Amino acid sequence: MSSPTISRSLKAENQLLRAQIQQLQTDRAAGAEAKERADADAQSQVRFRTLFEHSPLGQKIINPDLTIRQANAALVAMLGCTRREQVEGRRILDFAHPHYRADWHDLQERLWKHHIPVFSFDTCLVRTDGTSFWCQVHSMLFCDEGEELGYTTLIDTTEHRELEASLKRLYDAQETILHLVAHDLKTPIAHIQMLTELLRRDVGNPEPETPKLLALIEQACAEANALVKDVLYLGALDATQLKKESTNLNAFLEAQLTVHHLTAQAKGLALALELPPQMITAHLDPNKFSRVVANLLSNALKFTPRGGRVVVRLEAHAGRARLTVQDTGVGIAAELQTHIFDKFSAAARAGLHGEATTGLGLFITQQIVRLHGGTIGLTSREHEGTTFVINL
Numbered sequence: 001m002s003s004p005t006i007s008r009s010l011k012a013e014n015q016l017l018r019a020q021i022q023q024l025q026t027d028r029a030a031g032a033e034a035k036e037r038a039d040a041d042a043q044s045q046v047r048f049r050t051l052f053e054h055s056p057l058g059q060k061i062i063n064p065d066l067t068i069r070q071a072n073a074a075l076v077a078m079l080g081c082t083r084r085e086q087v088e089g090r091r092i093l094d095f096a097h098p099h100y101r102a103d104w105h106d107l108q109e110r111l112w113k114h115h116i117p118v119f120s121f122d123t124c125l126v127r128t129d130g131t132s133f134w135c136q137v138h139s140m141l142f143c144d145e146g147e148e149l150g151y152t153t154l155i156d157t158t159e160h161r162e163l164e165a166s167l168k169r170l171y172d173a174q175e176t177i178l179h180l181v182a183h184d185l186k187t188p189i190a191h192i193q194m195l196t197e198l199l200r201r202d203v204g205n206p207e208p209e210t211p212k213l214l215a216l217i218e219q220a221c222a223e224a225n226a227l228v229k230d231v232l233y234l235g236a237l238d239a240t241q242l243k244k245e246s247t248n249l250n251a252f253l254e255a256q257l258t259v260h261h262l263t264a265q266a267k268g269l270a271l272a273l274e275l276p277p278q279m280i281t282a283h284l285d286p287n288k289f290s291r292v293v294a295n296l297l298s299n300a301l302k303f304t305p306r307g308g309r310v311v312v313r314l315e316a317h318a319g320r321a322r323l324t325v326q327d328t329g330v331g332i333a334a335e336l337q338t339h340i341f342d343k344f345s346a347a348a349r350a351g352l353h354g355e356a357t358t359g360l361g362l363f364i365t366q367q368i369v370r371l372h373g374g375t376i377g378l379t380s381r382e383h384e385g386t387t388f389v390i391n392l
Contacts, residue, residue: 053072053073054072054073055072055074055153056074057074057153057154057155058071058072058074058075058078058135058153058154058155058156059071059072059074059075059151059152059153059154060072060075060087060092060152060154061149061150061151061152062092062139062149062150062152063147063149063150064108064112064148064149064150065091066091066092066093066104066108067089067090067091068087068088068089068090068091068092069088069149070088071084071087071088075087075154078125078127078133078135078154078156079095079125079127079128080127080128080129080131081128086128092104095125095126095127096123096124096125096126097123097124097125097126097132098318098319099124100123100124103121103123103137104123106121107119107121107137107139107150111139111140111141111148111150112141112148112150115141116141117140117141118138118139118140118141119138119139119140120136120137120138120139121136121137122134122135122136122137122157123135123137125154130283131283132373133156133158134156134157134158134161135154135155135156135157135158136154136155136157137152137153137154137155138152138153138155139151139152139153140152169367172343188220188221188224189220189224191216191217191220192217192220192221192224195213195216195217195220196217198213199213199214199217233291233364242284242285242288242371242372243285243287244283244284244285244372245283245284245285245286246281246282246283247281247282247283247284247286247289248279248280248281249279249280249281249282249314249321249323250275250276250279250280250314252286252289252290253273253275253293253312253314253323254273254275256290256293256294256297257271257273257293257297257312260294260297260298260301263301264301264310267301267304267306268306268307269301269304269306269307269308269309269310270308270309270310271297271301271309271310271311271312272309272310272311272312273311273312273313273314274311274312274313274314275314276314276315276316278316280314280315280316280321281321282321282372282392283372284372284392285372288368288371288372289368289372291364291365291368292365292368292369292390293312293323293325295361295362295364295365296325296365296388297310297312297325298361299361299362300325300326300327300329300386301327303327303329303330303386304327304328304329304330304385305329305330308327308328308329308385309327309328310325310326310327310328311324311325311326311327312324312325312326313325313326317391320391320392321391321392322389322390322391322392323389323390323392324387324388324389324390325387325388326385326386326387326388327385327386327387328384328385329385329386330382330383331380331381331382331383331384331385331386332378332380332382332386333382334382337378337380340362340378341362341363341365341366341376342363343359343360343363369390369392372392373392374390374391374392375390375391376388376389376390376391377389
């Protein structure tokens, strides 16, 4: 082989070696860069997992079908569980309050159907022991290995809502007291003053009307005392003071109706209690809730003519305890029914036998039912009767 040929061959080999070396250097740099990115991703994953696991807020990752893929310790505890296995793999709907399941369907549609990046709402969840709590939910859509998942944060707002409700009740109680002093107490006090003056004139020469005047004074004092008691009771109502316990409603109602049977007999009314064959329980404060039963029964007996009938019924309805108080009384005019639970309601009126009313009884009843997480409503027709329904 001639020298020029050898020279060209060596030159080509050198160029090939340089190219190979350059490619090796490029590959090494790319490998180092890839390793650096992988290390950064790994560190990012570690930071995310640390934040996720140790956050004091409930954190979860959900699939498009609302299955909980991953949950942190705070969420597990928030739902009343002790192990992740009790939460992960289940749908969040399993923990949703029956009345608020639509909230999660709304989230599902907004995130995965309309691709709204972030969605927030307030809802109610149920722990494994059956108690419920309010929470604020913030959820965002993110991609992970080709999947669209939801990253959700839950903040327990029950204490905040209870404080807010407590402050509102305090304000309402103060407003009620001002209204009471300005309007309702003024009338019985004026009557007492007038009647006392009349009796003072007759102190040396009693008139036949004296016993009647004394009875009127006694009635005015009773009305004023009833008003004060209702206002003080209203001011003391507070969710934080409820002493709830699992209560056998069958036995509870039987005990509550004992004293009202005597009143019904005196008024010539039939009072019946209809109980289901099975025991129904509810989580409530027996002392506070007895006021609900007393108020509804007193009203029913007060506005039912002699010969009428009052029925208290307990049943299970749609997984809830339902209490019904039904009478065959005078009923409530349609235009007054929307105001029946108002404070100092315009629907307030004296009973068929002249029984006084403070205008606060049904307002207090509604407040107690709401504190127990229940609802109360009514149906009524004039001259046919009224039915109050409580769902717990």
